[in-house]
Amino acid sequence: VPELAVASWTRFADWMATVSDLRGAAALLRWDRETAMPPAGAEGRAHQLATLAALHHRELVRPEVDDLIAELEGAELDAHQAAMVREAERDRERATRLPEELVRALSEACSRSVDVWHEARPRNDFAAFAAVLEPLVELKREEAAALDGDGEPYDALLDEFEPGARAADLEPVFAELRLRLAPLVAAAAERPAFELRRRRWPASGQLALARELASAVGFDGRAGLIAESAHPFTNGNHRGDVRFTTRMDEGEPIGNITAVLHEAGHALYEQGLPEAYERTTLYDAPSLGAHESQSRLWENHVGRSPAFWRWVAPAMRRHFPEAMDGLEPADLHRAATLVRPSPIRVAADEVTYNLHIVLRFEIEVALMRGDLAVRDLPGAWDEGLERLLGLRPPSDADGVMQDIHWADGLIGYFPTYTLGNLYAAQLAEAFEERHGDLEAHVERGEFAPLLDFLRERVHRHGRRLGTPELMRRATGRELGVDAFVAHLTAAYG
Amino acid sequence: VPELAVASWTRFADWMATVSDLRGAAALLRWDRETAMPPAGAEGRAHQLATLAALHHRELVRPEVDDLIAELEGAELDAHQAAMVREAERDRERATRLPEELVRALSEACSRSVDVWHEARPRNDFAAFAAVLEPLVELKREEAAALDGDGEPYDALLDEFEPGARAADLEPVFAELRLRLAPLVAAAAERPAFELRRRRWPASGQLALARELASAVGFDGRAGLIAESAHPFTNGNHRGDVRFTTRMDEGEPIGNITAVLHEAGHALYEQGLPEAYERTTLYDAPSLGAHESQSRLWENHVGRSPAFWRWVAPAMRRHFPEAMDGLEPADLHRAATLVRPSPIRVAADEVTYNLHIVLRFEIEVALMRGDLAVRDLPGAWDEGLERLLGLRPPSDADGVMQDIHWADGLIGYFPTYTLGNLYAAQLAEAFEERHGDLEAHVERGEFAPLLDFLRERVHRHGRRLGTPELMRRATGRELGVDAFVAHLTAAYG
Numbered sequence: 001v002p003e004l005a006v007a008s009w010t011r012f013a014d015w016m017a018t019v020s021d022l023r024g025a026a027a028l029l030r031w032d033r034e035t036a037m038p039p040a041g042a043e044g045r046a047h048q049l050a051t052l053a054a055l056h057h058r059e060l061v062r063p064e065v066d067d068l069i070a071e072l073e074g075a076e077l078d079a080h081q082a083a084m085v086r087e088a089e090r091d092r093e094r095a096t097r098l099p100e101e102l103v104r105a106l107s108e109a110c111s112r113s114v115d116v117w118h119e120a121r122p123r124n125d126f127a128a129f130a131a132v133l134e135p136l137v138e139l140k141r142e143e144a145a146a147l148d149g150d151g152e153p154y155d156a157l158l159d160e161f162e163p164g165a166r167a168a169d170l171e172p173v174f175a176e177l178r179l180r181l182a183p184l185v186a187a188a189a190e191r192p193a194f195e196l197r198r199r200r201w202p203a204s205g206q207l208a209l210a211r212e213l214a215s216a217v218g219f220d221g222r223a224g225l226i227a228e229s230a231h232p233f234t235n236g237n238h239r240g241d242v243r244f245t246t247r248m249d250e251g252e253p254i255g256n257i258t259a260v261l262h263e264a265g266h267a268l269y270e271q272g273l274p275e276a277y278e279r280t281t282l283y284d285a286p287s288l289g290a291h292e293s294q295s296r297l298w299e300n301h302v303g304r305s306p307a308f309w310r311w312v313a314p315a316m317r318r319h320f321p322e323a324m325d326g327l328e329p330a331d332l333h334r335a336a337t338l339v340r341p342s343p344i345r346v347a348a349d350e351v352t353y354n355l356h357i358v359l360r361f362e363i364e365v366a367l368m369r370g371d372l373a374v375r376d377l378p379g380a381w382d383e384g385l386e387r388l389l390g391l392r393p394p395s396d397a398d399g400v401m402q403d404i405h406w407a408d409g410l411i412g413y414f415p416t417y418t419l420g421n422l423y424a425a426q427l428a429e430a431f432e433e434r435h436g437d438l439e440a441h442v443e444r445g446e447f448a449p450l451l452d453f454l455r456e457r458v459h460r461h462g463r464r465l466g467t468p469e470l471m472r473r474a475t476g477r478e479l480g481v482d483a484f485v486a487h488l489t490a491a492y493g
Numbered sequence: 494v495p496e497l498a499v500a501s502w503t504r505f506a507d508w509m510a511t512v513s514d515l516r517g518a519a520a521l522l523r524w525d526r527e528t529a530m531p532p533a534g535a536e537g538r539a540h541q542l543a544t545l546a547a548l549h550h551r552e553l554v555r556p557e558v559d560d561l562i563a564e565l566e567g568a569e570l571d572a573h574q575a576a577m578v579r580e581a582e583r584d585r586e587r588a589t590r591l592p593e594e595l596v597r598a599l600s601e602a603c604s605r606s607v608d609v610w611h612e613a614r615p616r617n618d619f620a621a622f623a624a625v626l627e628p629l630v631e632l633k634r635e636e637a638a639a640l641d642g643d644g645e646p647y648d649a650l651l652d653e654f655e656p657g658a659r660a661a662d663l664e665p666v667f668a669e670l671r672l673r674l675a676p677l678v679a680a681a682a683e684r685p686a687f688e689l690r691r692r693r694w695p696a697s698g699q700l701a702l703a704r705e706l707a708s709a710v711g712f713d714g715r716a717g718l719i720a721e722s723a724h725p726f727t728n729g730n731h732r733g734d735v736r737f738t739t740r741m742d743e744g745e746p747i748g749n750i751t752a753v754l755h756e757a758g759h760a761l762y763e764q765g766l767p768e769a770y771e772r773t774t775l776y777d778a779p780s781l782g783a784h785e786s787q788s789r790l791w792e793n794h795v796g797r798s799p800a801f802w803r804w805v806a807p808a809m810r811r812h813f814p815e816a817m818d819g820l821e822p823a824d825l826h827r828a829a830t831l832v833r834p835s836p837i838r839v840a841a842d843e844v845t846y847n848l849h850i851v852l853r854f855e856i857e858v859a860l861m862r863g864d865l866a867v868r869d870l871p872g873a874w875d876e877g878l879e880r881l882l883g884l885r886p887p888s889d890a891d892g893v894m895q896d897i898h899w900a901d902g903l904i905g906y907f908p909t910y911t912l913g914n915l916y917a918a919q920l921a922e923a924f925e926e927r928h929g930d931l932e933a934h935v936e937r938g939e940f941a942p943l944l945d946f947l948r949e950r951v952h953r954h955g956r957r958l959g960t961p962e963l964m965r966r967a968t969g970r971e972l973g974v975d976a977f978v979a980h981l982t983a984a985y986g
Contacts, residue, residue, distance in 0.1 A: 021544035025544075043732070048521075054511075221531070240534045
């Protein structure tokens with residue numbers, strides 16, 4: 001690299017570091033909001049987040065960086081540096097299309113609407129929620145139009161979470177999935193219902209087990225922590241400080257365990273991002289679909305296997321000697337793999353789960369096109385749930401208002417959950433081609449081979465490769481539903 | 494206000510809000526660092542804090558604001574608005590003298606040095622600490638020179654925490670205090686030592702008691718929370734989200750109770766700042782001395798009175814039925830008011846406490862003048878402690894390295910503790926002139942009259958009045974040691 005370019009690179013790296021620090025600070029403010037903040041803090045926090053969003057945007061679009069990038073494009077950069085510049089350009093291009101005022105307005109509208117959602121949902125008050133969701137959806141349409149005035153409005157939003165993905169490409173994937181899931185859903189419905197007898201699973205034991213489990217799969221507790229929240233989530237993007245939450249219901253032990261495996265999957269990805277990418281545009285996953293592939297792999301391919309429950313049962317007996325009395329690993333496995341259409345996505349089984357995503361995808365596309373109004377959401381929801389899953393939601397609270405995503409402006413986000421399921425199944429197949437039966441490893445509590453495989457093929461690349469290319473190299477496959485359907489057929493067929 | 498000025502005011506208010514949000518975000522990052530952050534997060538957090546400090550500085554010095562202020566100074570502003578502009582000018586003037594690179598370097602040096610201090614202190618390794626303190630002190634000297642190249646270097650730093658205060662004005666106050674404390678220290682030393690028998694005071698009971706106590710004195714738990722940390726502190730400046738920590742030693746109950754009263758005193762001040770000042774330059778105390786007057790009043794004038802221990806004893810019996818067996822309120826009071834020269838400031842009694850401050854004040858002035866080198870700190874410390882308190886520290890860890898302040902770049906901060914003691918005593922006198930014996934209120938658990946008095950005379954003014962003027966109006970007195978010595982004489986004479 002010539003001397004002039006060295007100086008430019010230093011300034012470019014400083015700029016990337018500033019953007020990254022602002023993003024990390026905002027992530028911590030959101031983490032705190034969900035895990036600790038007192039109720040009266042909501043308004044002040046909303047202001048702080050909007051200010052950080054505006055400053056983050058201002059840094060992103062800083063005009064001097066264009067000159068820096070132009071100089072660097074003439075210089076000889078290594079592949080990592082070139083990828084940093086490429087992703088910086090992508091981020092800058094998106095940001096430049098959005099006026100700072102819109103960024104701030106969106107941030108404030110999301111905070112307000114999340115706040116109202118938290119209060120309106122328990123009261124089953126869709127009208128109250130709609131009053132804040134309507135202006136937010138209007139802002140999201142403005143955002144989509146600003147990002148790409150000509151294309152499918154939904155694609156402009158989807159592109160933030162899954163760069164390059166388009167609704168038109170997802171539609172046939174979802175259609176094939178629906179078709180091939182139908183017989184599995186029908187077959188599973190024939191199997192008798194099974195539920196663990198209600199005993200008491202103390203929260204203290206659940207938290208201790210959560211820590212043990214996280215540590216067993218490779219989570220580094222010196223560089224992270226585990227907390228509790230209503231909806232489990234992972235907060236990454238700070239090197240050395242990766243956090244996730246779990247939920248604990250003293251009436252049953254499965255939800256905590258699957259949540260820990262899911263979130264640990266995300267957290268292991270974050271902890272596996274390369275140190276050399278710290279505070280650069282590459283210190284991230286290339287998409288939410290890629291991120292979700294990790295959580296789904298650990299949650300479903302590891303955590304819903306019979307072998308996993310044989311491995312974890314002794315630890316459960318240690319933590320819950322009374323509740324585990326008379327329970328066998330096979331009972332736990334049956335409870336963790338019951339398939340039944342149900343109205344709540346986060347409680348859905350692995351087989352019906354993606355039908356919940358189809359419902360949201362259809363609604364979001366219509367909402368963004370302007371074919372569906374916010375006030376008509378409950379009707380569209382109930383009709384779609386009936387059509388896709390054959391049931392009616394018991395209420396708007398457990399229907400159209402069940403997820404926080406729309407309240408938080410996250411439109412175009414849900415499809416990444418299904419992409420995650422598909423990639424997870426392809427990664428699991430690729431692992432088995434190389435290292436043999438995954439269950440045999442799980443049975444022995446040997447999680448390092450899987451983690452090493454993921455570190456090598458996925459984590460260490462950060463955002464250097466786009467998701468399709470990353471997954472093609474990692475699995476040798478093009479995105480498709482075969483591996484996922486094969487996995488479900490083996491487990492539930 | 495003419496129309497042009499209305500538009501300018503809106504832009505000025507937006508600027509104040511941005512500065513305030515950045516400050517609040519940084520405060521939350523520091524809170525999290527002390528209460529939750531995993532060890533490996535230190536480096537990344539240091540970067541984030543430095544970036545927020547740099548952006549905060551950049552906002553503060555934004556040149557357009559000069560024009561706004563010039564326009565507003567020609568307009569008819571009310572007294573509150575005029576004070577906002579005045580404090581904005583003060584903040585901008587200080588900030589303008591400091592280059593952004595120095596601000597960032599100071600933030601990073603402080604984070605690094607706090608980190609090293611945390612590790613070096615338990616190992617009693619002053620040399621390791623000195624290696625990071627030396628460059629930090631060098632930066633502080635640079636800071637002082639940039640702020641005021643001609644004056645006493647110490648004053649430039651002191652001015653950040655106690656605007657307008659000067660070392661030359663503090664010296665005679667400290668000298669008088671030393672003189673008048675001497676007979677009290679001597680008299681108290683004659684009284685026999687007393688310690689509560691060591692029993693177990695479970696942490697869960699201590700935390701429950703902390704919450705009850707905070708609520709009893711008026712702390713609003715919907716707009717705040719209580720956590721635990723090694724050194725208790727309060728985190729304010731977010732409207733609706735005021736937090737403090739306490740420390741809990743299962744071997745004794747007094748430290749938690751006095752820490753809660755102290756920090757609740759700070760927190761009540763923050764919760765009492767007026768809503769109309771939210772996200773402006775006035776949403777703060779005018780100085781740390783003013784802030785500390787509140788914590789000291791609640792800790793010492795309320796919390797070390799015999800009446801307080803009579804009032805709190807029934808709650809203690811509820812939370813600690815075993816440990817309280819056979820203990821009378823008078824025993825608790827004796828334990829909370831034992832006077833003995835000791836090497837640790839935070840464990841010092843009310844009488845000898847200010848001698849610890851004198852020691853730090855003398856050392857800091859010499860350090861800033863360049864009359865004392867970092868490597869000579871242990872010697873200066875030991876000599877000063879012997880001279881002022883008649884004892885030698887058992888180690889550097891419990892001597893020169895005991896406080897986090899210097900590690901965190903807080904030079905010029907300690908004297909505000911003594912100013913707080915003096916103001917607290919004057920406020921207590923003024924309260925009694927108006928509302929009668931404070932102890933009679935405390936005995937009945939009636940804390941609202943005191944809180945209302947402080948809300949009315951101190952909290953509601955935010956930073957509108959400078960500390961001397963605020964306290965003159967609140968107490969009818971000029972700053973002096975009489976009230977404080979009278980209080981100590983009554984309690985310990």
